[in-house]
Amino acid sequence: xxxxxxxxxxxxxxxxxxxxxxxxxxxxxxxxxxxxxxxxxxxxxxxxxxxxxxxxxxxxxxxxxxxxxxxxxxxxxxxxxxxxxxxxxxxxxxxxxxxx
Numbered sequence: 001x002x003x004x005x006x007x008x009x010x011x012x013x014x015x016x017x018x019x020x021x022x023x024x025x026x027x028x029x030x031x032x033x034x035x036x037x038x039x040x041x042x043x044x045x046x047x048x049x050x051x052x053x054x055x056x057x058x059x060x061x062x063x064x065x066x067x068x069x070x071x072x073x074x075x076x077x078x079x080x081x082x083x084x085x086x087x088x089x090x091x092x093x094x095x096x097x098x099x100x
Contacts, residue, residue, distance in 0.1 A: 001036065002026050002045075004055040021047035024055040024067060026096050039096045045089070046098060057089065065089040067098075 003025055010020040018038075024046040027036040039045065046055065052069035059065055067089050071080035088099040 001028070002057045004052075006053075018042050022050070023047040023052065024057075024069075028094065037094065039094050045096045052084065058086065065091060 004023060005025060007015075007020040007022040014020075019042065021042070021044045023044060025043045026039040026045050027043055028039060029036045046052075046067070048069075051072055053072045055067050055069040057065060057067050065088070066086040068086050069084045071082050071084060073079055090097055090099050
């Protein structure tokens, strides 16, 4: 299950135990209603809340995954509002990471 969120949306107890990161997250389970576990030990695939405000995962016909994000603000705190270039996501069991 992939989703994006902001660091301030974390439950306080969870944030204290695992940290809080905005960006792209992923949890996995063998069952739809099963016990979900975080990938990468903390659930974070791309922790860049300050750079992107939303990230979408795309799947192509070659069974490869790509992500695209909405750019947030410049260093001067000016809203950008444009999409990033697609970047490749690699999924290997309980590890999910970006290929640069």
